[in-house]
Amino acid sequence: MSAVAEERGARAPWALTAPALMLFVGVLLIPLAMTVMLSFHDWGQYKGIEPVFILKNWKEIATDPYYAEMFWRTFRIAILTTLLTAVLGAPEAYILNRMSGRWKSFFLLVILGPLLISVVARTLGWALLFGGNNGLVNKLLMSFGAIRSPIPFMFTETGMVVALAHVMMPFMVLSVWAALQRLDPQIENAAMSLGAGPVTIIRRIIMPQIMPGVLSGAIIVFSLSASAFATPAIIGGRRLKVAATLAYDEFLNTLNWPLGAAVATLLLVALVLIVVGSNALIERRYAEVFR
């Protein structure tokens, strides 16, 4: 490798990327293709996996209302989580951005740091706070007489949405924060000098400009929530299944791998379509912002 190697022809970049490329083809693309294949195989309690090409698993997912309900629950939870992070995360990013230097970087760290802390530990925290009679918040509120019975949290969709929103919040704050960095504070001052009140400024000046940030944050939060495993598994338990926990059960408990592979393939395809589609929409709608 040489500093002036650009002229040395097209071989050098390929030589440098070849090891990584081979790794990705061999250990990422081939396994993914095998998973899609697997979803067309047959499976029986005693015969195991049979490498034939049938549509049995896909038919089962398409016809059995259990799967429709499970996917609808998965996406419902993801949508509510996304809304919750947007409604709370966007104002918080705006407030953060208006703080003075030292506080700004301190609170940014406090809010973004959890991104790197184990999801198991973070979800465990919610279980400790609200988990049935032993939940610390429940105990506290009951000792004050504020509530009679524990707040239903564990094994509820509300609990899953709240805990997931907590896990995903940093992504939304980060995304809106990035949009705010591109915003010229003088525009706000100009609006004020022309007599706009704070509500008008937020509605007419700030909102339109941070909307691309909110939307791209929403895409990240949505796709991560729809495929989340740890939080739904710990909060939702075995009763409230989402796509990821169902696929896990099919693979490691029922051992019906082809059906689990079909669920996973469907989740992947649905997410790719939603993410690519909404990305295209956002970029067309806000073309001037991304230029």
Add this chain to the structure above:
Amino acid sequence: MRRNGPLALIFHTIFVVVMVAPILVVCLVAFTPEGFLSLPTNGFSLRWFRTIAQYPEFIHAFWVSLGLGALSSFMALLFAVPAALAIARYRFRGRDALAALFLSPLMIPHVVLGIAFLRFFTSAGLGGSFAALIIAHVIIVFPFALRLTLAAATGMDRTVEMAAVSLGADGWTLFRRVTLPLILPGVISGWALAFIQSFDDLTMTVFLAAPGTETLPVRMFLYIQDNIDPLVTSVSACVIAVTMTALILLDRFYGLDRVLAGKGDTGR
């Protein structure tokens, strides 16, 4: 720019408290002197940290996680550094497609990756092995290693390299004595961020781990499925401590804001 009003500051306070509370509560409960889940109101105790010693599977899982994180991040860098140099320096056909492929593990749900790797390694006869875990983790941490190395390689001053070449340095010497030291902060931060991702991963690893190769998150997850007691909080507190150490390392070498800001645009 205008200042935050009292309403905004109240909102901010509640927001921060709610963000921190679940993590803080885990760390606090870990120090409880009681035999059940409670806040340490009657003084702090390390009994639940000592209890960990009676559970060899947790200690074994900790070493598995540590080794797996360190090794897979290092191996990811062996692949990522040359790839980053190529992508940063050359304009060649297929460059964008390659970059997209290398970052794709960020976009593919980890549950799908877990299933794909389980299928692949089982048919390759490596099911449940440590080797399989390492290869799988190299793939999932690769984007993080690549991104930070890429940022360092893109921002590098190339005139130093030209000076070295003009003084007669050959390819390997140039890389070892000039290029690598210049991009080293990016490489080390890439390693640290990759390590954290590997150390914390549950969703993909839970499909691949077998008894003996269970990582700490997997062990904790399986334990929580059965019951929640102060033991998991003390183990969680240890996990948080390891992550914090890596975070401090990252902050020293690179600046956390840059690392996190880079991580946010995974969706674009």
